[in-house]
Amino acid sequence: MRVSPDWLARLPKTELHLHIEGTLEPELLFALAERHGVALPYADVDALRAAYDFKDLQSFLDLYYAGADVLRSEADFHDLTRAYLARAHADGVVHVEIFFDPQTHTARGVPFATVLNGIRRALTDGEREFGISHRLILCFLRHLPEADGFATLEEALPHLDRIDGVGLDSSEAGHPPQKFERLFARCRELGLPCVAHAGEEGPPEYVWQALNALRVCRIDHGVRALEDPVLVAELARRRIPLTVCPLSNVRLKVYPSLTRHPLRQLLQAGLVATVNSDDPAYFGGYVGENWRACAEALGLTREELLQLARNGIDASWLEPAAKARWLAVIDGM
Numbered sequence: 001m002r003v004s005p006d007w008l009a010r011l012p013k014t015e016l017h018l019h020i021e022g023t024l025e026p027e028l029l030f031a032l033a034e035r036h037g038v039a040l041p042y043a044d045v046d047a048l049r050a051a052y053d054f055k056d057l058q059s060f061l062d063l064y065y066a067g068a069d070v071l072r073s074e075a076d077f078h079d080l081t082r083a084y085l086a087r088a089h090a091d092g093v094v095h096v097e098i099f100f101d102p103q104t105h106t107a108r109g110v111p112f113a114t115v116l117n118g119i120r121r122a123l124t125d126g127e128r129e130f131g132i133s134h135r136l137i138l139c140f141l142r143h144l145p146e147a148d149g150f151a152t153l154e155e156a157l158p159h160l161d162r163i164d165g166v167g168l169d170s171s172e173a174g175h176p177p178q179k180f181e182r183l184f185a186r187c188r189e190l191g192l193p194c195v196a197h198a199g200e201e202g203p204p205e206y207v208w209q210a211l212n213a214l215r216v217c218r219i220d221h222g223v224r225a226l227e228d229p230v231l232v233a234e235l236a237r238r239r240i241p242l243t244v245c246p247l248s249n250v251r252l253k254v255y256p257s258l259t260r261h262p263l264r265q266l267l268q269a270g271l272v273a274t275v276n277s278d279d280p281a282y283f284g285g286y287v288g289e290n291w292r293a294c295a296e297a298l299g300l301t302r303e304e305l306l307q308l309a310r311n312g313i314d315a316s317w318l319e320p321a322a323k324a325r326w327l328a329v330i331d332g333m
């Protein structure tokens with residue numbers, strides 16, 4: 001590594017692509033199963049971890065949705081979020097923008113407010129305890145019909161003061177962003193900033209659709225944009241950030257190894273690329289590990305690491321004064 005581990009640990013980091021359900025560690029999953037008397041099809045934590053061997057996005061999502069079944073009470077969502085924030089704090093994360101998937105829970109009879117209250121309480125407490133600022137992003141599941149998304153938005157309406165934006169996640173192939181054009185138009189009318197997963201497994205065309213049909217202000221993943229030079233130029237010109245998740249991309253076989261990951265190419269193309277962990281309990285590393293592993297495997301320079309840190313602040317939804325404060329800290333490193 002070209003910088004000291006201590007310097008990298010102290011560098012102020014953001015996390016702009018993090019599914020809170022994807023932070024459910026096997027230990028907590030077993031504890032919650034016991035809390036609710038749920039029988040699990042795994043003998044123990046090690047057996048469950050051994051199942052985390054994914055061949056693609058869908059094989060991961062199948063386990064991710066099955067795991068979420070133990071999340072039932074407000075306390076569960078609180079404990080999950082608190083554990084994540086403690087972990088992020090240890091990695092030098094100063095600001096988080098977290099996704100949650102309400103449809104995964106309301107479909108099982110868990111009320112929308114139970115999910116939201118638990119996550120929100122932990123975020124508020126976490127700001128006091130760890131000094132981590134936050135935003136919360138409601139994600140629609142793209143494998144479900146747009147009408148289900150509209151029903152979820154209806155449930156969210158009384159809580160919009162506690163929801164900072166909307167996103168689109170789940171199975172990408174066969175579910176183009178265009179499918180949700182009317183839903184996102186309605187969200188924009190409500191003043192909600194929009195992001196979407198695109199160009200993870202899906203083609204560059206899905207990134208174009210996220211920009212033009214959904215009018216997103218940020219692309220989640222977006223790594224496959226590199227296959228389309230016109231798209232790269234457009235993303236660079238408009239300074240549309242990409243929330244890149246390197247360890248996730250390797251675990252889901254988007255790239256065969258971290259040494260083949262295009263993080264540096266994205267920076268060299270002038271894109272606002274950021275480093276994030278996606279679903280760290282499933283992909284073998286929280287955000288600090290993503291930074292360390294990339295620094296090591298790609299030999300990132302001090303200047304490249306500083307640029308990634310600045311990009312995280314720039315790409316965030318922090319207010320301008322807070323951005324300026326963090327950028328000054330980064331410039332002083």
Ligand code: HPA
Binds near residue numbers: 022171197278279
């Ligand atoms: O990496 C992901 N991609 C799409 N949907 C998801 N939902 C949780 N994680 C992911």
Ligand SMILES: [Zn+2]
Binds near residue numbers: 017018019169220278
């Ligand atoms: Zn994701």
